[in-house]
Amino acid sequence: IRKFRKYDETIPGPKTEGILGNAALFRNKTTDEVSDLFRQGADECRKQGKSVVRWRILHKLYVWPLNGKAVSKIVESMTELNKGDDYEFFLPWLGGGVLVEGFGERWRTHRKLLTPTFHFAKLEGYLEVFNSESKILIECLEKYADSGETVNMFEYIKRCALDIVCGAAMGTKVNAQSYHEHPYVKAVEGFNAMAIAHAINPLYQVSAIYWALGLQKKKDEFLNTMKTFTGDVIAERQAAIASGEVEKETSKRKMNFLDILLNSGESNVLSAEDIRQEVDTFMFAGHDTTTTSLSWACWNLAHNPDVQEKVYEELIEIFGEDPNEDVTSEKMSKLDYTERMLKESKRVIAPVPAVQRKLINDMEIDGVIVPAGTNVGIAPLALHSNAYVFPDPEKFDPDRFLPDEVAKRNAYDYIPFSAGLRNCIGQKFAQMNEKVMLIHILKNFRLEPMAGYKSTKPTFEAVAKPSNGIPLKLIRRQ
Numbered sequence: 358i359r360k361f362r363k364y365d366e367t368i369p370g371p372k373t374e375g376i377l378g379n380a381a382l383f384r385n386k387t388t389d390e391v392s393d394l395f396r397q398g399a400d401e402c403r404k405q406g407k408s409v410v411r412w413r414i415l416h417k418l419y420v421w422p423l424n425g426k427a428v429s430k431i432v433e434s435m436t437e438l439n440k441g442d443d444y445e446f447f448l449p450w451l452g453g454g455v456l457v458e459g460f461g462e463r464w465r466t467h468r469k470l471l472t473p474t475f476h477f478a479k480l481e482g483y484l485e486v487f488n489s490e491s492k493i494l495i496e497c498l499e500k501y502a503d504s505g506e507t508v509n510m511f512e513y514i515k516r517c518a519l520d521i522v523c524g525a526a527m528g529t530k531v532n533a534q535s536y537h538e539h540p541y542v543k544a545v546e547g548f549n550a551m552a553i554a555h556a557i558n559p560l561y562q563v564s565a566i567y568w569a570l571g572l573q574k575k576k577d578e579f580l581n582t583m584k585t586f587t588g589d590v591i592a593e594r595q596a597a598i599a600s601g602e603v604e605k606e607t608s609k610r611k612m613n614f615l616d617i618l619l620n621s622g623e624s625n626v627l628s629a630e631d632i633r634q635e636v637d638t639f640m641f642a643g644h645d646t647t648t649t650s651l652s653w654a655c656w657n658l659a660h661n662p663d664v665q666e667k668v669y670e671e672l673i674e675i676f677g678e679d680p681n682e683d684v685t686s687e688k689m690s691k692l693d694y695t696e697r698m699l700k701e702s703k704r705v706i707a708p709v710p711a712v713q714r715k716l717i718n719d720m721e722i723d724g725v726i727v728p729a730g731t732n733v734g735i736a737p738l739a740l741h742s743n744a745y746v747f748p749d750p751e752k753f754d755p756d757r758f759l760p761d762e763v764a765k766r767n768a769y770d771y772i773p774f775s776a777g778l779r780n781c782i783g784q785k786f787a788q789m790n791e792k793v794m795l796i797h798i799l800k801n802f803r804l805e806p807m808a809g810y811k812s813t814k815p816t817f818e819a820v821a822k823p824s825n826g827i828p829l830k831l832i833r834r835q
């Protein structure tokens with residue numbers, strides 16, 4: 358606290374109170390209110406002409422660059438690549454995996470090993486599972502179109518995305534779409550909510566209190582559920598390969614994610630625990646993010662019927678009227694307006710609101726000295742709502758992504774997948790997956806909102822899941 362308190366004055370940010378810093382601001386706030394607080398803090402500082410904002414919660418200092426130029430300092434750094442303090446909560450689950458691993462030889466080796474899994478040729482192979490699971494999604498949704506009942510799309514998209522990531526990346530079927538109360542999905546949700554509560558409540562950071570409140574027990578139960586589930590996925594794949602049920606693939610270009618890892622395990626590059634950590638990383642990073650992104654896209658479309666109609670017209674023009682036709686990558690590459698709409702949706706509500714780097718050395722950002730040990734935020738939540746770059750930022754307007762408009766902006770003003778060496782390894786996978794699911798949904802149903810736009814809000818968790826789901830009415834297209 359002594360080390361960081363002096364920066365309360367030198368780095369712009371909301372007024373602090375003694376040793377607590379800004380902790381009181383977050384007391385008793387829900388995670389969607391926390392999102393608003395961060396955004397307001399960023400706006401206030403920008404109005405004063407500042408390009409960073411600071412929050413201190415006791416001994417933790419958080420600084421967010423507020424525009425593309427300021428954030429370039431951190432995303433372009435070749436050395437400041439360590440993840441921040443708040444990833445610690447995830448260590449017992451994802452520790453050792455590429456997402457939370459500190460910057461060093463281990464991260465480099467793993468990242469290099471995993472990159473071929475997302476090669477373009479490999480993505481083509483995943484299309485089959487994207488299509489088949491999306492069709493199951495449509496079957497699940499049909500009853501809502503028949504009855505006119507409201508559906509919480511978030512829940513359905515989530516289960517479909519989980520089935521897709523398991524199928525495409527691990528070659529395994531978990532049938533989350535038919536098994537609704539999937540314990541893994543519930544555990545990921547619960548664990549995420551606990552992570553943010555832990556970050557903003559100083560009391561929770563005292564282990565004895567955390568334990569006494571029964572929260573450590575709850576965390577351990579979630580961990581156990583998640584690790585058991587992934588362990589089972591791995592074991593099932595190993596058994597299928599061993600029994601010859603699945604032919605062992607020897608060409609790295611053709612292997613799925615888990616097969617590459619299993620193969621490396623055999624040649625002693627990765628231990629069994631390494632494989633479990635990477636599988637868990639991908640299960641987590643691969644389904645919750647895509648779910649959140651597509652759910653908000655559906656919400657934005659439902660609230661902007663003119664945009665929805667333009668997207669639908671483009672889909673019919675490119676894919677034809679048959680709602681059961683498989684989506685191909687060749688046809689997908691012709692999408693233009695739909696692409697812009699998906700980009701704008703990730704701008705209005707960034708699926709990953711903020712990520713952190715913990716500084717090894719002091720860093721100067723636009724004239725402000727940010728000390729070593731600070732958690733510097735790469736925060737799409739703040740960058741994408743910058744009214745100086747995106748006028749009337751709450752307005753949903755896909756044309757902000759017309760080439761001429763994009764050319765006016767700094768490359769880092771819009772970074773939903775982060776940027777630099779530790780950007781999202783699954784970006785292409787996510788974009789293709791999201792598009793296939795969306796195309797199937799929109800070719801079958803018109804989406805109508807069953808509540809006001811702000812009745813459900815993005816939460817400030819690892820992903821910005823909607824606080825009250827995505828309540829929609831589905832109207833059949835054919």
Ligand code: HEM
Pocket residue numbers: 440455456457468526638639642643644646647650708709712713773774775778779780781782783784786787788
């Ligand atoms: C719309 C969907 C997605 C969004 C918005 C998204 C966003 C991000 C962001 C912002 C980061 C940087 C995290 C950080 O610096 O702490 C990241 C990293 C990562 N993402 Fe994604 N992601 C998405 C989908 C996926 C998918 C589908 C996968 C895998 C199947 C994936 C795997 C990863 C991994 C492994 C990292 C860590 C990379 C590293 O540190 O080297 N993501 N993602």
